[in-house]
Structures are given as C-alpha cells and as structure tokens.
Amino acid sequence: MTAQKPKLAVFKFASCDGCQLQLLNLEDELLPLAERVEFAYFLEASSRASDGPWDVVLVEGSVTTPHDAERIRKIREQAKFLVTIGACATSGGIQALRNVADVESWKQQVYPHPEWIETLATSTPIAEYVHVDAEIQGCPVAGEQLLRVLSRLLLGATPDLPVASVCAECKRRETTCVLVARAIPCMGPVTRAGCGAICPALGRDCYGCFGPAADANPASLVRHFEASGLSRTDALRRLRHINGWRREFRTLADALETSRD
Amino acid sequence: MSDASWGGVTQPSPGHPEAPPAQWLPRAQLQGLLDALLTRGYRVLAPVVRDAALHFDELKSVAELPVGWRDEQGPGRYRLAHTDASHVFGVVHGPGGIKRHVFAPREPLLQIEMDGPGQGFRAQAVIPAPPRTALLGVRGCDLAGLAMQDRIFLHDRFPDPHYAARRAGLLLIAVGCTRAVATCFCASMGTGPAPSGHYDVALTEVEDGFIAHTGSDAGRDLLAALALARAGAAMLGREREAYASCAGSMQRSLPREALRDLLYENLSHPRFDAVAARCLSCANCTMVCPTCFCHDVRDEPSLDGASSLRVRDWDSCFNPEHAQVHGLNFRPHVRERYRQWLVHKLASWVDQFGASGCVGCGRCISWCPVGIDLTEEVAAIAAAPGARS
Numbered sequence: 001m002t003a004q005k006p007k008l009a010v011f012k013f014a015s016c017d018g019c020q021l022q023l024l025n026l027e028d029e030l031l032p033l034a035e036r037v038e039f040a041y042f043l044e045a046s047s048r049a050s051d052g053p054w055d056v057v058l059v060e061g062s063v064t065t066p067h068d069a070e071r072i073r074k075i076r077e078q079a080k081f082l083v084t085i086g087a088c089a090t091s092g093g094i095q096a097l098r099n100v101a102d103v104e105s106w107k108q109q110v111y112p113h114p115e116w117i118e119t120l121a122t123s124t125p126i127a128e129y130v131h132v133d134a135e136i137q138g139c140p141v142a143g144e145q146l147l148r149v150l151s152r153l154l155l156g157a158t159p160d161l162p163v164a165s166v167c168a169e170c171k172r173r174e175t176t177c178v179l180v181a182r183a184i185p186c187m188g189p190v191t192r193a194g195c196g197a198i199c200p201a202l203g204r205d206c207y208g209c210f211g212p213a214a215d216a217n218p219a220s221l222v223r224h225f226e227a228s229g230l231s232r233t234d235a236l237r238r239l240r241h242i243n244g245w246r247r248e249f250r251t252l253a254d255a256l257e258t259s260r261d
Numbered sequence: 262m263s264d265a266s267w268g269g270v271t272q273p274s275p276g277h278p279e280a281p282p283a284q285w286l287p288r289a290q291l292q293g294l295l296d297a298l299l300t301r302g303y304r305v306l307a308p309v310v311r312d313a314a315l316h317f318d319e320l321k322s323v324a325e326l327p328v329g330w331r332d333e334q335g336p337g338r339y340r341l342a343h344t345d346a347s348h349v350f351g352v353v354h355g356p357g358g359i360k361r362h363v364f365a366p367r368e369p370l371l372q373i374e375m376d377g378p379g380q381g382f383r384a385q386a387v388i389p390a391p392p393r394t395a396l397l398g399v400r401g402c403d404l405a406g407l408a409m410q411d412r413i414f415l416h417d418r419f420p421d422p423h424y425a426a427r428r429a430g431l432l433l434i435a436v437g438c439t440r441a442v443a444t445c446f447c448a449s450m451g452t453g454p455a456p457s458g459h460y461d462v463a464l465t466e467v468e469d470g471f472i473a474h475t476g477s478d479a480g481r482d483l484l485a486a487l488a489l490a491r492a493g494a495a496m497l498g499r500e501r502e503a504y505a506s507c508a509g510s511m512q513r514s515l516p517r518e519a520l521r522d523l524l525y526e527n528l529s530h531p532r533f534d535a536v537a538a539r540c541l542s543c544a545n546c547t548m549v550c551p552t553c554f555c556h557d558v559r560d561e562p563s564l565d566g567a568s569s570l571r572v573r574d575w576d577s578c579f580n581p582e583h584a585q586v587h588g589l590n591f592r593p594h595v596r597e598r599y600r601q602w603l604v605h606k607l608a609s610w611v612d613q614f615g616a617s618g619c620v621g622c623g624r625c626i627s628w629c630p631v632g633i634d635l636t637e638e639v640a641a642i643a644a645a646p647g648a649r650s
Contacts, residue, residue: 150564176311189545217538221631
C-alpha cells in the first residue's frame with residue numbers, strides 16, 4: 001500500500017509508569033495514532049516488541065543504576081529522535097532525593113541483602129548521559145502535550161511546547177491567583193505551563209510538578225514566601241521535590257541550606 | 262493629553278456642563294435596568310464575587326451583584342471583605358476586567374483543511390458569533406483600556422475581524438469610582454475616577470441610588486424605558502465631590518507628561534538590574550493589564566495531518582519565546598523584558614498609539630506575586646536620573 005509507518009518506541013527507566021500511562025490514556029486518539037505510527041516497542045501496551053532503529057523514542061524514568069546508563073546509550077544509538085517524558089526523565093524525579101542523602105546507609109536500612117544491590121549514588125536525568133532532542137516536563141506529562149509533540153513530529157515539524165509559567169494558564173482560564181488573593185505559597189510563577197493550572201483551579205498551591213519554567217526566578221519567589229512567614233524547612237520542601245534536581249531548584253535549595261541558621 | 266487621545270468616540274464626563282441631563286436611578290430600580298437589558302435580548306455581564314475575587318459573569322438578578330463587598334489591594338495583595346454597607350459596586354475591580362470579553366484568551370482564527378496528500382489546502386476564517394452583550398459595572402480605567410484595544414485591533418489598516426465580532430454591539434454601562442484602593446492611580450493618568458470616553462450609560466453610586474448619564478442613543482433608549490426623574494443640582498454637586506474626594510485619596514501616581522523622556526534617557530539605569538532580581542517573569546502583570554495585547558499564533562495540526570487549527574493565545578513580553586526569532590532571543594534576560602514592558606507601556610506606546618499604554622488601574626501592582634510596583638520603579642529612576650549600570 002503506502003510507505004512504512006514511522007516506528008515509535010517507549011522505554012522505561014526508574015519511574016512509576018505514569019507517563020507511559022498518559023499515552024495509553026489517550027483513548028480517543030489511540031487508534032488514529034496507531035494508524036499513523038507502528039508501536040514497535042511499548043511493553044506497557046503490548047508484549048510484542050521489535051528491535052530498532054526507531055523513528056521516535058519516548059523515554060520515561062531516570063538513570064539510577066550502571067545498567068541504566070549502559071542501556072540508554074544503546075537506545076540512543078537506535079533512536080532517530082529521542083524525547084524524554086516526565087519529571088524522572090527530565091530532572092531525576094522524586095528519587096533524586098537520594099542525591100542529597102547517604103545512599104549506602106539507605107541501602108543498609110531498606111534491604112535485607114544490601115550487598116545484592118548495585119546502584120548509583122545518584123538519580124539523574126537522561127540528558128546527563130545522552131543527547132536528548134526534546135523534553136516533555138510534568139509528573140505525569142500531560143497527554144495533550146504528548147499528542148501535540150507526536151502530531152508535529154509526524155508532520156516533520158519541531159515540537160512547540162510552552163516554556164512559560166503556570167500563571168499564564170491561571171489567567172487564561174480566569175482562576176484567581178491563590179498567592180495574591182489567599183496568601184497560599186504557590187509555585188506557579190516559577191513552574192512550567194502545560195498542566196492547565198489544575199491545582200490553583202482547585203484553590204490550592206501549585207507544587208511544581210511540571211518543573212521549572214524557562215528563566216524561572218525561584219530565589220525571588222522564595223524570598224517572598226519567607227517574608228510572608230513560610231519556614232525555611234517548608235521553603236526547602238517546595239524546592240527539593242519532584243523536580244528538585246533541576247539546576248534552577250537545586251542550586252537555590254543548596255544555597256538556602258548552607259545559609260540556614 | 263485630552264480624553265480624545267483615548268481613541269474612538271469621546272463623551273463628556275459626568276457632571277460636564279455639555280453632558281445631557283443626568284437622571285436619578287433609585288437602587289430599587291436597578292433590577293428594572295437589568296430587566297430592560299434582558300428584554301432587549303442582551304446577555305448581561307457584570308461584576309460578581311467568585312473564587313475570592315471580582316469577575317465579570319453572566320447576571321440574571323441584581324441579587325447576584327456584590328452588595329456590601331469591598332476590596333483591599335496592595336502590592337502583591339488582594340482581599341475581599343463583606344461589610345454591612347448597602348453599596349452595590351463597592352469593589353473597585355478584580356484581576357481580569359473586561360478585556361477577555363473582547364480580546365479572548367484563546368481565539369481560533371483559521372480552520373485549515375488539506376484537499377488531499379500532496380495537494381492544496383483551503384483555509385476558512387473562524388469568526389466568533391457571541392451573543393449581544395451588555396457589560397454592566399465597567400470602570401473608567403477599563404473604558405480607557407477598551408478604547409486602547411479598539412485603537413490597536415480596529416483602527417489600523419487591517420482591522421481584526423475576530424475582535425471586531427466580539428466588540429460590535431457591545432453595550433457599555435460604566436460605573437464611576439467613588440472609592441479607590443491603595444494601588445489605584447487613574448487620576449494621574451487621566452482615565453478616572455469618573456468614567457470618560459465612550460460609554461452608553463454611566464452611573465455614579467451615591468447613598469441610595471445612582472446618578473445616571475447617557476452617552477449614546479442606545480443608552481438614552483434604555484433609560485427612557487425606566488422613566489426616571491432628572492437628577493437635581495444638589496445631587497450633581499455631591500457627585501462632583503465624590504469624584505474629587507476619590508481622586509484626592511489616591512496614594513499613587515505617575516508623572517504622565519514627563520515619563521516618555523525620563524524612560525528613554527534611562528535605558529541603562531541600575532534600577533532595571535534591581536527589579537530583574539525580583540521579577541519572576543511570570544507574565545501576571547501583562548495578563549491583567551487592560552491594554553496589553555500581545556498574542557501568540559500557533560498551528561494545531563490534527564493527528565492525521567489532514568487539517569489544522571490556527572489559534573491565537575494571550576502571550577506576554579515576559580515569556581522567553583516572545584523575543585525568540587529565528588533561533589536567537591533579542592531579550593535574553595529578565596532585565597530586558599521588564600525594561601521592554603515598562604518603557605513600551607509608558608513611553609514608546611505614546612509614539613506608537615498616541616497615548617500612554619497605562620490606564621492607572623494598578624492591577625499590575627496588585628497581581629504581581631512579589632508586589633513589584635511600576636510607580637515605585639519610575640520614582641526610583643526619576644530620583645537618580647542618568648545613573649548607569
């Protein structure tokens with residue numbers, strides 16, 4: 001009939017599977033998507049898997065073991081266009097809390113046979129190991145953003161995801177600012193748009209699950225939080241969270257920890 | 262700068278000697294005004310308290326109006342409180358105002374369909390068909406903002422058909438401000454507290470009712486249906502006093518006449534470095550500004566590649582992508598973005614559109630999460646002109 005369909009592969013590293021699930025949750029679009037691409041490797045959807053090379057590779061999860069580090073390099077060799085999806089793949093995820101802890105001591109506490117555990121001292125984003133062509137931030141990623149990126153890639157266009165803050169989404173949907181009107185310490189002004197401002201619309205604070213916005217200024221926001229009465233501990237919890245290993249949040253958290261009384 | 266510089270039709274301010282005779286609308290007859298609008302087939306949008314702030318929502322009964330409510334505003338701070346007072350329009354304003362009802366936050370522009378693989382395409386403009394709408398409770402600053410948006414979207418060589426469709430037939434019932442919040446400075450910008458510029462009806466709320474002025478045939482027709490009495494001279498005197506007292510109570514101001522030269526001469530002022538350290542670049546100031554008009558136009562292709570929707574979204578000069586052109590960003594740092602916003606709004610806007618881009622509503626001060634105050638930034642530059650970073 002026509003030319004071969006582009007091959008799509010989805011790989012998982014240290015993660016909860018929630019971002020891949022966002023792809024499966026695109027129920028209305030899944031069949032049209034299957035018309036356009038061949039799901040060549042997507043173990044959460046099908047145990048039938050084929051080898052590379054693949055045209056588009058989606059990578060979920062962070063690198064936490066020597067084996068991960070080796071595997072992502074091999075995947076990269078077979079990937080024409082590699083997109084990391086979710087907080088784990090783009091920032092190291094919540095498991096990057098280990099990066100500021102003593103992994104050896106955790107291992108001793110958690111496992112009956114810690115000597116069987118082969119792990120790195122850090123959980124880091126995929127981009128620290130291989131070249132990444134595009135990133136989709138979020139915990140989990142928004143299905144709409146996945147679709148938007150795939151639709152454009154299929155047409156040979158580059159992805160065009162928003163890089164600005166959640167605030168623009170609140171204002172567009174006419175959600176009153178919870179920070180200004182209710183003094184709730186919201187991370188929205190430094191968090192990347194894409195979720196549709198779900199949390200502020202429910203009257204609570206954004207907790208930064210989409211990671212830092214481009215050119216975010218968390219130092220100013222945290223100064224404001226602390227001047228309004230937020231404790232240093234609570235400020236640090238906001239920074240050392242799902243995207244805590246992203247440079248923008250990490251360097252500030254390190255500085256605040258150092259200058260703590 | 263006269264009122265005429267706000268573009269469009271100019272109406273004398275309430276109390277002006279050339280204004281048509283003012284009428285008296287008792288508070289009990291406000292529902293009558295609403296009914297007259299509804300009978301004429303208008304969808305009425307009016308300020309209501311929702312989600313901890315004032316927003317323009319569809320109104321069916323005057324009971325939904327924010328009777329007794331007041332707002333308290335400051336840099337990065339907005340609070341509503343309910344009082345025993347009987348005033349209907351005691352809240353000065355909320356974050357959004359009326360902008361979204363003419364310049365929509367998201368506007369589909371074109372529906373594009375492919376004729377077939379490798380063939381041509383057809384593009385069909387998507388023109389909105391909003392219901393006939395009356396805006397009740399529009400403030401002077403909002404009227405000035407609307408006049409500026411009209412100037413931007415309608416009065417150039419290429420009028421915007423999407424904006425025009427939302428704007429056409431809009432009936433404007435203004436309500437003057439007899440109370441200012443701490444962030445207001447419309448008096449210094451010449452846009453309030455009494456409404457001026459184009460309105461159909463302008464109301465001034467006094468103790469037990471409203472002094473009503475008409476500014477158009479539609480407004481006169483509307484009030485004629487209510488058979489109101491004329492407002493007496495004493496009443497008009499009270500109205501003048503109320504506006505003078507409100508203007509006198511404003512704590513902030515901008516030196517309107519001196520701004521343009523001051524800012525042009527201080528583009529390298531160290532104050533821009535200081536403000537960049539505070540600025541979140543979050544775009545809230547531009548989203549709440551009644552005159553900000555920046556937008557992004559994107560194509561949203563369908564998954565099968567057979568069609569695409571071209572969409573216009575609110576954008577902001579604080580978004581990093583706003584100055585991203587052909588792989589380079591000509592405003593790479595927040596410092597340049599804040600300076601662009603301030604200098605455009607207060608200085609180059611005058612060259613571009615014939616009036617300041619600031620209407621003095623103070624929303625950018627209240628809704629900045631960290632409370633950056635443009636009047637304070639201008640004052641700091643004016644206090645040390647010529648300084649360079």
